[in-house]
Amino acid sequence: MAMTAVMAVTMLAATGVSTALAPPAHAQVVADIAYAPAQPAGSRGHLLDLHLPSTGITPRPLIIWHTGSAWTSDDGKAGADAIAAIFNPLGFAVAGVSVRSSAQAIFPAQVHDMKAAIRWLRANAATYQLDPNRFAIMGDSSGGWLTEMATLSGGVAAMEGTVGTTGVSSAVQVGLAFYSPTDFLQMNAQNLPTGGLDHNSPASPESLLVGCPIQTCPAAVAQANPMTYADANDPPLMFLHGQADFLVPHGQSVLLYNRIKAQCGDATFVSVPAADHMMPQIMDPAQHGLQTVRTTTDCGETVSTGTFNPTWANFTTFLRSGLKMGNACEVTYSTGVWTGAFNGSVTIRNTGTTPVDRWVLTWTWPGNQQVTSGWNATVTQTGTQVTARDAGHNSYIGPGSSQSFGFSATATGTNGIPAQFKLNNIVCTRVP
Template identity: 40%
Template sequence: MDVTPGPAGTTVTGPAGPPPGAPDPEPPTDPRRRRARRLLAGIVAVVALLLGAVPALLESAGPASSRDLPRGAEAHLGLEYAPLPGQAGTLDLFVPREGAGPFPVVLWSQGSGWRSDGGNVGGERVAEQLVRRGYAVGLFSVRSSSQATFPAQLHDAKAAVRFVRAHAGRWGLDPARIAAAGNSSGGWIAAMLGVAGNEPALEGTVGVTGVSSRVSAVVDFFAPVDFLTLTGQMIPGACERFNAAYRVTLCHDDPGAFESRLIGASTVQHPALALAASPLAYVDAADAPTLITHGTEDWVVPHQQSAVLFEALAGAGVPSAYYEVGGVGHDVRYAGSVAALPTTVVSAHLDPAPVPGEQLTWPVIADFLDRQLGDPPVR
């Protein structure tokens, strides 16, 4: 394996790795969940016929040397967790240089509205924040909606978890302590990993198999979780801004909007398929503890989506917290803000509970992960 110097404090190794107001919460037996699960087998069978990926012409991330990689980490770039088209199937792993493993792992996928297969690029500053707290961070990509439709993206994400778990010893990782995190559509990936741990119909056969794809915690930045209610929840003026920005006319209900492209059909005309791709449909008591955060000025994904997900998780008995941040939009950088941001915090089944009004920061997120995954070993 070739080793080349990276940015300060970083070692870069080349491609490697083994070959291949919220409504009342719905109980696990809610008709929506029954319908979603009843439809899954048929839907997945049909969609499986469409999963032959067609490479998309997407913006290149550029060579590894052009990236501002996390400081304090040994970087393993270009790991292939599964043979997928384009940049999909790529995992860039950052392992703390300080301390001894096995390190807990956070798997992050960068959001793009499912339009890009480059989810392994864009989370470098997230990785740096967590590496300094003793976490290994894997930035991973899944297929875009132009390469394959749902459930391909979840199959890919589960394959990334299985890959890390199966080969944890190679990089000094702890296979028992894996969390998922992401923003926007990457938050959707994290949320789906958290709620679909017991959904065999959504497991897929991508990459490594025979290993659990369950995660032990989730950090969700402003994910869409109920595709059928997105447009109706948008804040004043957001629909017009969304239409202009993304060249649609019906906001999230447009056949050309992100969610319809993900499922390969209009969410309005095919509500059953839209429901089957919505994390809210799978909430039950076995789900991973989840920290959710959303800004009240988000014009892309309405913050009510996160409020509803929290209520459903809390109602199912899942340890969870929701940080609603005033005055910020669709941008993960508010977690690193040095300015005071008005924050409303609600939680359920967490001990200790978050401090009321506590501002969301990366140390707060790391504290949540420490408690859910178990504190990293003393260094």
Template identity: 45%
Template sequence: MINRPLSRLLALTAALVATLTVLVAAGPPPTAAATRPPRVFRELAYAPAQPAGTRGHLLDLYLPAESATAPHPLLIVMGGSGWLADDGKGYAPALVPYFTSHGFVVAGVSTRSSQQALFPAQVNDVQAAIRWLRAHAARYEFDPDRIAVLGDSSGGWTALMAGFTGTGVRAVVDLYAPIDFGQMDAHMLPGACSSFNAAFHLDACHASPLSPESSLLGCPILTCPARVAAADPIARLTPAAPPVLIIHGTEDGLVPLHQSELLFDALTTAAVPTTFYTVPGVGHNRDIVSPDHAPATVRHVGKPLTADADHPTYAVIESFVRAASGLPGR
């Protein structure tokens, strides 16, 4: 384990994970359900456990109920926890009913927490998971050349890192990911930093020495600008990056909407095909993909890969991923 003031840090970890669970646990009901349950392969190790006894090296796979003659596309799903948990694969079941019934294999992938390994270990982990998945594509009936990644919050950050580091994924779906840690506090909603500090016993919002971002980097973010810059997905962005779908709510009290604005501007400069949904009235919550919210604002870089919709639903995500992967629509 990393040497830190553990009592306070573990208290912060428990508080933040509990709060994130409340904020993002409930996804929308799927708009389509399989007539038969998917085939499930759990607790597959894509690398050795480091440290021993931890779970950040595991993934679960969900295959459509029926085998197909042609390999399926693969959607990798990673849930966020502020990098404080090693169970990111637990987000996948919320998406499985829709995507397996629409012809996808779904992989829930976990990476190590900041308490187990500092950045860039999480980037190394997702790269290792993708290598493992490609090596086992035939066994699990998916196309190794048609892989997309999706994540929310810190899981969205991991998805962007996977997309921008030469892993060959074909599409990235980013739900309200942090981008430039150094700019977060200046753009927090009114009162959000005070609530954040009170809830997690911090004194300086995201700049606190024990904030999720400082814990990931192993230093208070204002004291280590080089590490902050290295952890910014934009630093790894090139025009060869895969298309990106960004979804962010205007009332996000943990990751300011400005973070996705920074990403969208960088993708515009790099001319990477992008669709950006800004959802009014929605906070840091996975139900952002529900059709129950007010209509979203949509912006694009390049020719749109999917028709504009009022809401960024699972169907919109599917359409975007299919187009980015060179697959026909349904």
């Protein structure tokens, strides 16, 4: 039985994202902030790291990240550098949050810790130029479980605790979870036909979390089930799960989705064929177009195949929408043509409610156009992909405001208009 827990710990630790990307450039890292006194003394479970971008709007939207470990580690903040490498350049602050391990404290201590960290971040938002009304939370495996608990249990007194800062809201505005456990009691029955972990073992990660063999204490297990807290008032939640998950059965996310749908909640469930319990397989481009995507909101449901590819750009769009960041823009594109070459003029208008600072506009040519120069922007091209970056003096686009730039290019044959423009990975509406 002990080997079961060791196997889970080893495999879960191997699925983290902390080595996926280098630490972000041009970002300030404030490390080892104590959001509450260490408990026990010398432990790391009440520490967080803040990765603050040097670009973007202020106050900054915040993404809270916790790396899964089958609840065996008190250093869940360690994977936040890779998340910051993705989101800092987009203007998001990232907080890597650690909570106590199951060896240091049993459930609900881990949820109490996460909520204490959220309260601390909100109480100190002005110090770090964070937007207290735009907090997102993300995590994988047991970190995904913690994401779901924090997202769905807002306002539940038993899940608040008294750790650290109190008297401040622990609410988040949107959640994004990867391959998370939910109903521990059904995990063994949902294991793959080829096998899986013995989750009913007294030495299983789930039993160690709640402090008892899970089948002997169903009431305690129910309190650790995110489904217990789902209702129509919860923030939007997206969760992704591989159908070939050996460690946490895919059926765990099926249960959660069905519960949220029954409660008329707001959820998107992305089911990925052939993916096991690891981020690279969930996001594997070879699986793009094959995912089953179930979305429920306001008691309605849509089911489709391949309409949402698990990419960081698409996750960003989801988070921005949940944070109500006004992810809206318009692009006006016009050309003046002569034989073999042309000049292009582009105007970007911010039709959202949030200012844009430091912008990048991208598009793909439909023909053989080739950029030769640009003005009021740095315009480069790789293959058919064009990237236009602000020139510094025109980096800020307030709500309702515009910035323009131009370029020269060569072309032969039909000089078609690009089908799509993206501003900081957000698709813009093209207007005449």
